[in-house]
Amino acid sequence: MENLLYIHIPFCDSKCNYCAFNSYTNLNHLKKEYFKAIKNQFLNDIEKFDIKNFETVFIGGGTPSTMSVSFYEKLFELLDPFLKDTKEITIESNPNASFNWLKNIKNLGVNRISFGVQSFDDEKLKFLNRNHSSKTAINTIKNAKKAGFENINLDIIYATAMDNYTLLQNDLKTIDFLPITHISAYSLMIEKNTKWEEDFSKRKEDEELEIWFIEEIKKKFNQYEISNFGNPCIHNLGYWKHKEYLGIGAGAVGFIKNFRYYTKKNVYEYIKNPTKYEYEYLSDEDIKKEKILLGLRSKAGFNENILNENELKRAQILIKEQKLYKKENKIHSYDFLLADALSAYIID
Ligand SMILES: C[S@@+](CC[C@H](N)C(=O)[O-])C[C@H]1O[C@@H](n2cnc3c(N)ncnc32)[C@H](O)[C@@H]1O
Ligand code: SF4
Structure with a gap:
């Protein structure tokens, strides 16, 4: 069985205006x-889940x-005893990490790094309340x-109030010269429990x-x-293929057999009780729905043998209409943005 491992680090040097992640600057x-x-x-x-090896790790x-x-x-x-056949170890980093830190982390076996760059425009970085400059990011x-x-991955945020063709074009030009293999581009979401909660003026609605x-x-x-482009992240593809994963750390989520489990989100409580979980049971039907939705949102696709007779008929209609295609028993979507509508149409 191929398991994935996620480890959550809930500390940050500064809090970005848009961010609702489980992260703290004062702990x-x-x-x-x-x-x-x-x-x-x-x-x-x-021990509990009898795991011998991890396919991927994501910190x-x-x-x-x-x-x-x-x-x-x-x-x-x-971790080392469980990393004998591990294909990918990713770490997230602010784009102001020192060369020594990067070198040492690489030497420990980490082979993929993801920088939260967001933009190379210094004004936009200030607007987002990032604590790095464009120059520092490029150097890092x-x-x-x-x-x-x-x-190397870069996270980019777009659809902010500051965005326009010139700003984004300049970001693309900078990206062109950098030795990166992957981009995660996220459209800004206005989240609860953030500085920008309910303030939709921080977003730009410009579909074009x-x-x-x-x-x-x-x-x-x-x-x-x-939201993902380039040399695929094997760990994230694993989530979308609905593989099992351990979630370690405050507010982490794991998924084993038919259960999703949630650790304590509060860091103090987590430290007191790191193995106290809340469990959510997922029926086989729930898991099937997730497999279809996640599969259609990405290249991962889903195996046609999970569908019942009626669902298969509807999937075949979508294949005829050239909304979906089949490759080696797997069904894929041409347009990931249609995943919600397509899966709603297929599922009973
Ligand atoms: C955990 S952070 C990445 C690592 C590190 N904390 C950093 O920011 O440099 C994950 C990414 O999610 C994205 N993100 C977080 N909140 C978001 C929001 N409200 N809307 C869009 N993207 C968001 C950002 O691009 C961010 O880099
Ligand atoms: S986006 Fe900002 S606040 Fe959120 S986790 Fe990254 S550095 Fe921390």
Whole structure:
């Protein structure tokens, strides 16, 4: 069985105006305790779920680059016995990590890095309340390549009030010269519990601009999911193929057999009780629906043998209408943006 491992780091150096992730700027004093807690949870989970190896690892956040190299040395001591056949280890980082940090992390076996760049426009970075400049980001990305990273992602946010053709075109020009293999481009979402909660003036509703931007990215990077382009992230493809995963850390989510489990979101509570989960049962029918929806939102597709007779008939209609196509028993969508409507049409 191929399992995925997600580890959550809930610390950040500053809080971005749009961000509702489980991340904090005032809990740095908990970092030591946090390691002990994730160690406990990890040892508990691998025994409980009888896991021998991970196909992929994703260290996300928050901001994993706020943790020292010695934190990761200890972490990889713990993980190494389970990484014999691991294909991909990703870490998220702010684009202001030092060359030494990057080099050391690479040497520990991390082979994919994802930078939360958002934009290369300094005014837009200030508007988002990012704590890095465009120049620092460019340097850090080049340093990641020098440190040996071959797989480099940039997160970009678009559809903000500051966006226009010139700004986004300049970002694309900068990206062109950088040694990256992947882009995650997210349309700004106005989220609850953020500085911008309910403030829709921070978003720009300009569908033409959004479509143009995505089409420009697609000229250089192959789109394999609504927001993802380039050399596919094996870990995320694993989620979309509905593989099982462990979720380690405060507010992490895991999925094993027919259960999704949620750890304590509050970091203090998590540290006290790292193995106290809330469980959500998913029926086989729920899992089928998710497989169809996630499969159609990305290149992952889904296996036709999960469909019942009626569903298969409707999928065949969509294949005839050239909305879907079949390849080696898997059904795929031509247009990921239609995934919601297409899956609603197929499912009983
Ligand atoms: C955990 S962060 C990435 C690592 C690191 N914390 C950083 O920001 O540099 C995940 C990504 O989600 C995206 N994101 C977060 N909140 C968002 C929102 N409200 N709308 C659109 N994208 C968002 C950002 O692009 C961000 O880089
Ligand atoms: S976007 Fe990243 S750096 Fe900004 S607050 Fe969210 S997790 Fe932290």
